[in-house]
Amino acid sequence: MALLYYKTYRNNQSDEWVAFIHGAGGSSSIWFRQIKSFKSQFNVLLIDLRGHGKSQEAFQRYFSNDHSFENISKDIIEVLDHLKIEKAHFVGISLGTIIIRTLCEIAPERVQTLILGGAVTRLNVRSKFLVAVGNALKRFVPFMWLYRLFAWIIMPKKRNAESRDLFIGQAKRVCQHEFMKWFKLTNNINPLLKYFNEKETTAPTLYLMGDEDYMFLPQVLKLVSHHKNAWLNILDNCGHVCNVEQPDEFNKLSIAFIRTHSLS
Secondary structure, three states: OOOOOOOEEOOOOHHHEEEOOOOOOHHHHHHHHOOOHOOOOOEEEEOOOOHHHHHHHHHHOOOOOOOHHHHHHHHHHHHHHHHOOEEEEEEEHHHHHHHOOOHHOOOOHHHHEEEEEOOOOOOOOHHHHHHHHHHHOOOOOHHHHHHHHHHHHHOOOOHHHHHHHHHHHHHHHOHHHHHHHHHHHHHHHHHHHHHHHOOOOOOOOOEEEEEEOOOHHHHHHHHHOOOOEEEEEEEEOOOHHHHOOHHHHHHHHHHHHHHOOOOO
8 A cells, every 4th residue: 555655753752643734735844843842742743645745756656546635634544544543633734724624524533633723714705716716727827827826815925935935835846737636626625614614523623823814814713713622822923824934832832732632
């Protein structure tokens, strides 16, 4: 069986695992400012999703099932099974938050907590328009043009420059054919997000959002107001990719949340 590329950092003092899931167009390298803090306290699992990072070759060779949030989540479960990890805390960013929320739906027994950074919980009018434009132009415009446009719209400020450049740099490594498969996922995203909004997960869930994440923060505020098992921290002077822009605060809040809901 072919597996996604993964990397582990073992901590002999802990039985807890923390699995990091990146977003579309990225790779596990997006978590470079989390590794040191987390590996000092937990076992850490980094995964490159299908078609991304070092999983590109494995995907082209072995994966033939359709791109869906469920199948992508099952790819992650296969890695957990291979490593004999029964349960983990999951940390996701951007589109990765939808993937781990899906994983929580299909295998809730594998999820101890969810930490959702820059969470995508509902598309507003502007993001729906972006998706529609992307779908209309994807066959005619190089995908990197679209990705750059999206990155600038989602992360427009000067202080978002590092996050924006990081995401664009990672996306350059994804082939156009693969990008199109992931982009097609957005066609059916709203019914799934509506379901997640209506059905709360039993896993304790922490939302970490930048105060300048204007496309997605308003929707998270609404969701948290009626989900009893969800908490929200808003990070100041921060955009969409909060683990890169405010890593110290992101790490501190995430680790405290995991400690609160630790098995031990």
